[in-house]
Structure formats: structure tokens, C-alpha cells
Amino acid sequence: MTPQELAAKTGEVIGVSDWFEVTQERINMFADATGDHQFIHIDEEKAKHTPFGGTIAHGFLTLSLLPVLGAMTSGARVDGIKMGVNYGGNKTRFISPVRAGKRVRAHTKLLELVEKRPGQWQQTNEITIEIEGEDKPALICEWITLFFV
Template sequence: MPSVNPADLPDLVGKEIGVSRWIEVDQKRIDVFADVTEDPQFIHIDPERAAKETPFGGTIAHGFLSLSLLSPMAMDLGFSLQGIAMGINYGFDKIRFLQPVRAGKKVRGRFTLEDATERQPGQWMLRYGVSVEIEGEDKPALIGHWLTLQILGK
């Protein structure tokens, strides 16, 4: 999607603005995330034990790993405001983790623009409805409402 004139944002509210590429969540990615976040729980890093002791049949990604992949997924869309100087992650209104992502699965992001509010001249608060879909699964890994603050250049 090309860059958008801020004046056109109201016309996009309620519309899907894009779907990202598929991203593989392999064991190496899970292990690196476990190391960086200091979360070495066996359900993430021990495939043999996770296969024996969990209902998942093997290891699963951390929920926060699935959430963190929203950043590269959003970059895939190419959605930006004309004249933007920077975008700031403002947080989430709500996140729900609905289904674990098993090691080796692929995920992608689906984004809908839910709201666009000009907080002051040149500053736009955007709220996206987001979901992280799992290839071959009916339920998404997560759903949420993501806020970003878009600041236009002077």
C-alpha cells in the first residue's frame, strides 16, 4: 500500500489495510527468544520433554514472541503516512492469546485500521485491529488492538 495522505485516514477506518507475508516460527527462533527474554521454560526449549509432558505434541513459541512479530509484519504492509518523520509504538488496548504457535508453524499478520485521531497538528494516533494467523489453523494465535503514534515532519 502506498503512503497515505493523513486527510484520507477517515476513509480507511474500518477497512483492512493489509496482510503480511508468512513468517516461520522455527525452534531456533524460539530458542533465541527464550535466551534474550530469560524465559527458558521447557515448553519452549525442550522438544522431547514438551512432546511427552504437554498437550501440544512438542514445543510452542512464547506468546510474546508471536506478539513481537507484529513489528516485521506491519513493515511488510508498507502502510505509512505521507510526510511521516517517525512512528512510535504506543502500546495495546487489549491482547488475547488464543492458540499456541507450535514450533515449525508459519504465522502472518492481518491488520484493520480501527481508528485515526489527530491528537494535535501533525500527530496521529492510529489504532489497528490485529490478528496473528497460524497457517493451517482455524484460530489465530492472538488478537488485539495496537496503538501507534505517527508524527509528521515539520
């Protein structure tokens, strides 16, 4: 579709990703990459004695899944994109922890699509990351990307 056709979908959910498992191995690798080795993320025995009942993913790990979940999303897509980049976020709220072994998926709602320069578009989405089998989402964020056609 064209950027203009996508813009006509403002206010709509434009895609839902496939499910993605957040494994303990991924949590451990994220801990190593960021230096955040708090026991609630990596020590399965100690974490059993917390209100979480086991290890949980870092909030920033959950946020960092946006690209992989985006790639796994079917739905509205602009044809002919040459490049896309993260521009930032307006809001991010970590609602519920993602326990190791749980699956998550993203729901993407288009909030705004604006042409900033010829061929350069700024897209603002509300993204909700759902946790399979849970009432509350892991996070809700307002995320901005730029893409070039």
C-alpha cells in the same frame, strides 16, 4: 496517501502481511533474551509429551512479531512519515499457541486514526495473527501507534 485518506478507511482491513516462519532457533533466542526457559518452549523432547505435541513460541514472542509483520505488510500507508512509535495496547488475547516451524501472518484492521497535535497521529489497529493451516488465530490485539508527519 494522506492521514485523512487513511482515516477514511476506518473499519476496513488495511493490510495483510507476508507469511513469517517461527523457527525453533528464534524461540530459543527469545527464551535467552527474556529468561523464560520453560520446557514447552525449548525442550523439544519433553514438549512432545504435552498437549501441544512439540515446542511452542512464547505468547510474547508472537506479540513481538508485530513490527516485522508490519514491515512485511502491503496495503494502506501514509506518505511522509518521519517517525513512528509504539504507544501501547488496549487488549491482547493469546488464542492459540504457535508451534515451532509454523508460519504466521498479520491482518490489520484500522479502528481509529486521530490527529492528537498538528502532524502527530494516533492510530489504533485490530491485529489478528493467523497461523497457517489452523482454524483459530494465534492472537488478536488492539494496538496503538503514534506517527509523525
